Amino acid sequence: MRRPSEPPARSRRARGRSGAVTGPLPADHPCAGCAARLETFCRILDAETLARFKALGSTHRAESHQCLFHEDDPTRFVYNLTRGTLKLYQLLPDGRRQIVGFVHAGDFLGLGTDTAHAFTAEAVEAAEYCRIARGPFARFLDGHRGLARELYLTAAQDLAEAREQMTVLGRKRADERLATFLLELSNRMPPPRARPEVVRLAMNRTDIADYLGLTKETVCRAFTALRKAGLIGLVPGHGVELIRRRGLEALAGGDPD
Amino acid sequence: MRRPSEPPARSRRARGRSGAVTGPLPADHPCAGCAARLETFCRILDAETLARFKALGSTHRAESHQCLFHEDDPTRFVYNLTRGTLKLYQLLPDGRRQIVGFVHAGDFLGLGTDTAHAFTAEAVEAAEYCRIARGPFARFLDGHRGLARELYLTAAQDLAEAREQMTVLGRKRADERLATFLLELSNRMPPPRARPEVVRLAMNRTDIADYLGLTKETVCRAFTALRKAGLIGLVPGHGVELIRRRGLEALAGGDPD
DNA sequence: CGGACTTTTGACCAGGCTCAATAATAGTGG
DNA sequence: CCACTATTATTGAGCCTGGTCAAAAGTCCG
Numbered sequence: 408m409r410r411p412s413e414p415p416a417r418s419r420r421a422r423g424r425s426g427a428v429t430g431p432l433p434a435d436h437p438c439a440g441c442a443a444r445l446e447t448f449c450r451i452l453d454a455e456t457l458a459r460f461k462a463l464g465s466t467h468r469a470e471s472h473q474c475l476f477h478e479d480d481p482t483r484f485v486y487n488l489t490r491g492t493l494k495l496y497q498l499l500p501d502g503r504r505q506i507v508g509f510v511h512a513g514d515f516l517g518l519g520t521d522t523a524h525a526f527t528a529e530a531v532e533a534a535e536y537c538r539i540a541r542g543p544f545a546r547f548l549d550g551h552r553g554l555a556r557e558l559y560l561t562a563a564q565d566l567a568e569a570r571e572q573m574t575v576l577g578r579k580r581a582d583e584r585l586a587t588f589l590l591e592l593s594n595r596m597p598p599p600r601a602r603p604e605v606v607r608l609a610m611n612r613t614d615i616a617d618y619l620g621l622t623k624e625t626v627c628r629a630f631t632a633l634r635k636a637g638l639i640g641l642v643p644g645h646g647v648e649l650i651r652r653r654g655l656e657a658l659a660g661g662d663p664d
Numbered sequence: 665m666r667r668p669s670e671p672p673a674r675s676r677r678a679r680g681r682s683g684a685v686t687g688p689l690p691a692d693h694p695c696a697g698c699a700a701r702l703e704t705f706c707r708i709l710d711a712e713t714l715a716r717f718k719a720l721g722s723t724h725r726a727e728s729h730q731c732l733f734h735e736d737d738p739t740r741f742v743y744n745l746t747r748g749t750l751k752l753y754q755l756l757p758d759g760r761r762q763i764v765g766f767v768h769a770g771d772f773l774g775l776g777t778d779t780a781h782a783f784t785a786e787a788v789e790a791a792e793y794c795r796i797a798r799g800p801f802a803r804f805l806d807g808h809r810g811l812a813r814e815l816y817l818t819a820a821q822d823l824a825e826a827r828e829q830m831t832v833l834g835r836k837r838a839d840e841r842l843a844t845f846l847l848e849l850s851n852r853m854p855p856p857r858a859r860p861e862v863v864r865l866a867m868n869r870t871d872i873a874d875y876l877g878l879t880k881e882t883v884c885r886a887f888t889a890l891r892k893a894g895l896i897g898l899v900p901g902h903g904v905e906l907i908r909r910r911g912l913e914a915l916a917g918g919d920p921d
Numbered sequence: 922c923g924g925a926c927t928t929t930t931g932a933c934c935a936g937g938c939t940c941a942a943t944a945a946t947a948g949t950g951g
Numbered sequence: 952c953c954a955c956t957a958t959t960a961t962t963g964a965g966c967c968t969g970g971t972c973a974a975a976a977g978t979c980c981g
Contacts, residue, residue, distance in 0.1 A: 495827075497827070497828070497831045499831070499835060499836070499917045500917055501917070503835040503836075504835070505830055505831035505834045505835045507827040507830050507831065508827070518820070519820045519823065519824060520816075520817050520820050521820075521824065525824050525827060525828070526827065559777075559816050559819065560777050562816065562819045562820055562823060563775070563776045563777050563778075563819055565823055566776065566819060566822055566823045566826060567776060567778065567782050569823060569826035569827055569830060570752075570754070570764040570765070570782060570783065570826055571754070571782070572830055573762055573764050573826060573829055573830060573833055574754045574756070574762035574764065576830055576833035576834045576877060577762045577833045577874075577876070577877030578756060578760040578761070578762045578877060579756070579760075580968075580969090581968080581969070611926095611927065611928085612927075612928065612929095613927090617834075619834070620833060620834030620835060621969075621970090622969075622970060622971080623927090623928080624928095624929080624930085624969085624970075624971085624972095625968090625969055625970075627928060627929050627930080628929085628930080628969090630928090630929090631929075631930085643978090660756045660757055660758070837936075837937095838936075838937070868958095868959065868960085869959075869960065869961090870959085878937075878938090879937075879938055879939085880959090880960080881937085881938075881939085881940095881960095881961080881962085882936090882937055882938075883960095884960060884961050884962080885937090885961085885962080887960090887961090888961075888962085900946090
């Protein structure tokens, strides 16, 4: 009753060779947003403190489809993702799945205070992370109030994003949901944005569907609809070019960036 | 573009006379859960500190359909609801509305750190609240780390609830959503529960619909379906009797209480 | 080249939405 | 206390978006 509905098949990411929009997307497509978050974290701690912080934990690697922990597992660690992407999901008894968020490099995970995890954390693509037991982590926090405050801001930000997603799930049509999602990925990177702007999709159609409360077929149709409307272009290697950003924003119904 | 779709008509609460399930539901239907939360808050502060805390702010009253603040308003205050119920909602440009949460007596509001509110807070029924400017509130927090920690736990709890709601909105059918909602209301009160157990709905069908991502007609049909299945009973005066709790839990697809 | 996936498209179906009518409640003034 | 009115809740009929099932096309990698 706690297993994903899809078989645990493994998928490997594209190995693009050229950064041109006409060619495949490079696998090491830069995510300026992730870099910015890592930098924010480091800004709080000087180099020496950061080293002591990292020494508290251990570094690990998760391949695609590996789980860091499952729903209902006891919460033993706090995680900081240093590379890759995770998906966080809840399952209904009959296998229906809802992805409640993606975790990108630089993000913290497991800061909640419950005794058991409310969701499963699974790697979408090969990931590296730093894991720290909760006890040492809490003691470290006691000596670094600035960090504690920063983590509180993180939680508040996550809450705001979760509420935005509630509006997406409760009130938007399929094409509006997809437009919102693509802009969300794009907005992780601070401006100025590259022209043409291309976002890389680390997750497949099924994952996008489970995040947007749709089926993979409907997600495909929505991609096609946006493409035929001239709003996006599909780039080989899991890339999506945002051709008419204003049009996407209008469709997403959100406030323009 | 920021106005609710429904006209701002005013509605007054029922004035029930008898607590029997066969009669109308009393207007002052007790909410033990609210009391428990207030108590948690008070447990952190001794009587004298609590008095000083309250002296920092001012008490206000909001009638049904009055707003404490609107989406995009600058965040100037922190709120503590002492009586009544609020709904928090976001609006799409065309008037579609999503209620991202209800606020009950004892709950804090506005602890997020953004400069602008991400949602509108409107009274569902007559409410009383204590309002404290953010500056004094932050200074008070600096001297009371226990309270700061408690508020962090609150945010973490809100985040967990928002993610649960994402699963409701993304993956559950109408009757499952309603069952989940009714259990949510019921679970606000700590056991042991009264027999027969009756929850009072402070909000109307439209608000429930906007919370569950449905229309008011579908909510009505779901109520009828649960009633015909013998799971609930509708009590005059906005009451719902949970007749077969196990059945509701099975339908909601969540973990049994 | 070949096999396993993933993505895309098509045809059909159904759960929930829209529009509309009726019933039930709550508030008002006599 | 009761008729009268406004609002809310319920039910019905038909439609539409998105789900289901199935098949074809495209990718990835050995």
